[in-house]
Amino acid sequence: MNINLLSEQEAATLKDWIAASSRILILCHKSPDGDAIGSSLGWAEYLRSLGKNPSIIVPDAYPDFLHWLPNTDKIIRYDKHADKVEALFSQADLIFCLDFNVPTRIEEMGELLTQARCKKVMIDHHLNPSLDDAMILSYPKASSTSELVFRIVWQLDGFESMKKAWAVPVYCGMMTDTGGFTYNSTDPAIYFIISQLLSKHIDKDKIYRNVFNNYSSWAIRFRGYLLNQKMNYFEDLHASYYTVTRDEMTRFNFIKGDLEGLVNEPLRIKGTKLSISLREDTDTDNLVFVSLRSVDDFPCNKVAEEFFNGGGHLNASGGKLHCSIEEAEKIARQAIKSYAEMLRK
Numbered sequence: 001m002n003i004n005l006l007s008e009q010e011a012a013t014l015k016d017w018i019a020a021s022s023r024i025l026i027l028c029h030k031s032p033d034g035d036a037i038g039s040s041l042g043w044a045e046y047l048r049s050l051g052k053n054p055s056i057i058v059p060d061a062y063p064d065f066l067h068w069l070p071n072t073d074k075i076i077r078y079d080k081h082a083d084k085v086e087a088l089f090s091q092a093d094l095i096f097c098l099d100f101n102v103p104t105r106i107e108e109m110g111e112l113l114t115q116a117r118c119k120k121v122m123i124d125h126h127l128n129p130s131l132d133d134a135m136i137l138s139y140p141k142a143s144s145t146s147e148l149v150f151r152i153v154w155q156l157d158g159f160e161s162m163k164k165a166w167a168v169p170v171y172c173g174m175m176t177d178t179g180g181f182t183y184n185s186t187d188p189a190i191y192f193i194i195s196q197l198l199s200k201h202i203d204k205d206k207i208y209r210n211v212f213n214n215y216s217s218w219a220i221r222f223r224g225y226l227l228n229q230k231m232n233y234f235e236d237l238h239a240s241y242y243t244v245t246r247d248e249m250t251r252f253n254f255i256k257g258d259l260e261g262l263v264n265e266p267l268r269i270k271g272t273k274l275s276i277s278l279r280e281d282t283d284t285d286n287l288v289f290v291s292l293r294s295v296d297d298f299p300c301n302k303v304a305e306e307f308f309n310g311g312g313h314l315n316a317s318g319g320k321l322h323c324s325i326e327e328a329e330k331i332a333r334q335a336i337k338s339y340a341e342m343l344r345k
């Protein structure tokens, strides 16, 4: 199966740039998810196989359920080690941007990235990438950036020498970005890739359990509480929203990752087309994070753009509101009502 993505020119340039660089950084987006971490670890492992020693830098904390991945001890957090990261940026000769499309996705680090005078490569699957003076390898149809890492390593003839420590994060990133291969995962290439990853002796069932069956009892109670007490379901409109307040997070000993994927749960109600999650920030007042999920051709990214200062994929997007949770709730109701015609069908 031909799974190559890059033009010959891109492949050659990428090889040259890597070969010529010795101070390489790998960055991924704020609040890193399984794909951000998985693709970064996988790409770092590939670069190490070429004799490089890249630094993986993340803007802030990533969920507990990813800490078991190999080599996470090498990940540097900008929010904890700003000075060290700034020094690394000032010396870098090649920067890889994985799983994000614009510098603002890495918040304060975005400035360091735009100001850095070195070669930059963006490898990503989000829509509308933009990074000045960079080689942009953007494939919005791909399931995940981890899939892109696999395909690029494959095309650059790195696959043979890759070991389990490469295959595990790559598989993990593909799995998490597709909800365990239940959405955005119909491309046959994905299953070719999985079969190749399995040849590196990964235990895919264990990877699934490590990620998805890794909750505390508090988290399960919290998720149950939100569905039971907080879900607003519009039967006639096949849409749902729920709110999560800071008080509730404290009450249920919330830690990062506890509510991961919960926004998908209302979609399990027969016929549901749209699910919206509204969550207060843990520190900042009047900041509400919004997650949206939809099915089939209902464009939740349009809803995100129009009502929640956000955007994203057709069926998975996000945004944020600078207002109270009560006002956010009103906006969500308004959003659902304004799409009533499309939702009712």
Ligand SMILES: [Mn+2]
Binding pocket: 035, 036, 099, 125, 143, 144, 145, 177
């Ligand atoms: Mn991704």
